[in-house]
Amino acid sequence: MATFPFELVSPERLVYSGKVSEVVVPGTEGEFGILAGHAPFVSTLKPGVLTIKGEGAPQKLFVRGGFAEANPQGLTVLAETAIPLAELRSENLAQMIKDAQEDVEDARDEATKARRLTVLESLKSAASAIESETRGGH
Numbered sequence: 001m002a003t004f005p006f007e008l009v010s011p012e013r014l015v016y017s018g019k020v021s022e023v024v025v026p027g028t029e030g031e032f033g034i035l036a037g038h039a040p041f042v043s044t045l046k047p048g049v050l051t052i053k054g055e056g057a058p059q060k061l062f063v064r065g066g067f068a069e070a071n072p073q074g075l076t077v078l079a080e081t082a083i084p085l086a087e088l089r090s091e092n093l094a095q096m097i098k099d100a101q102e103d104v105e106d107a108r109d110e111a112t113k114a115r116r117l118t119v120l121e122s123l124k125s126a127a128s129a130i131e132s133e134t135r136g137g138h
Contacts, residue, residue, distance in 0.1 A: 002036035005074035006052065008061070010082040015061070020054040023075055025068045026126070034068075034075045041070040045079060047096075047122040049129055060085045062130060064096070064123075085130060093127045 003019040024033045026048025034041075047064040065080030083092070100120040107113035 003054065004034075004036040004038075006076075007074075008050070008052075008063075008077045008079065008082055010066075010079050015079075015082045016052060016059070018054065020052055020075075022053040023077075024049075024051040024053075025077065026050060026063065026122075027068065034070050037072050038070045038075070040072070041068075043068050045077070047119065048126045049085070049133070050077065050079075050082070060133065062088050062093070062126060064126075085133065088130065090127075090131070093123070093130065097123050097127060 001021045003021050006016065006018065006020040006023055007014065008016040022033055022035050024031060025043065026046050027043035028046045029043060031048070032043065044067045045063055045065060047062070050061050050063045052059040052061070062083045062085060063077070063079040063081060066078045068075065068077045097120065100116065100123050104113060104116045104120055107116055
């Protein structure tokens with residue numbers, strides 16, 4: 001299977017850099033998979049699970065905020081948050097959900113409230129997906 005260069009960067013560090021065969025990204029318009037030679041493409045991220053497929057078992061990380069940029073040379077994902085699922089504690093996610101709920105309650109107008117509700121819903125769906133995954137999914 002053809003591989004391509006992939007980098008996952010968060011503000012703290014370069015989280016992943018290497019050759020991969022596929023990356024599945026949680027985009028705001030829906031999940032999408034990137035393979036070698038993908039057409040140029042930019043998407044913002046929604047909170048969710050990013051899956052890196054290469055040699056060995058797929059690596060899964062919780063990502064939030066930021067964007068993905070694909071081109072025929074490879075893929076770069078810049079994420080505000082990128083935590084390997086193995087390191088993600090349910091308390092971390094619970095705190096993010098709690099903070100997002102407070103943000104919704106503090107919203108001063110409908111547009112802001114709607115945006116914040118979208119983030120809250122994405123976090124909740126990511127939390128349930130991660131929970132089923134770590135409880136003995138794959």
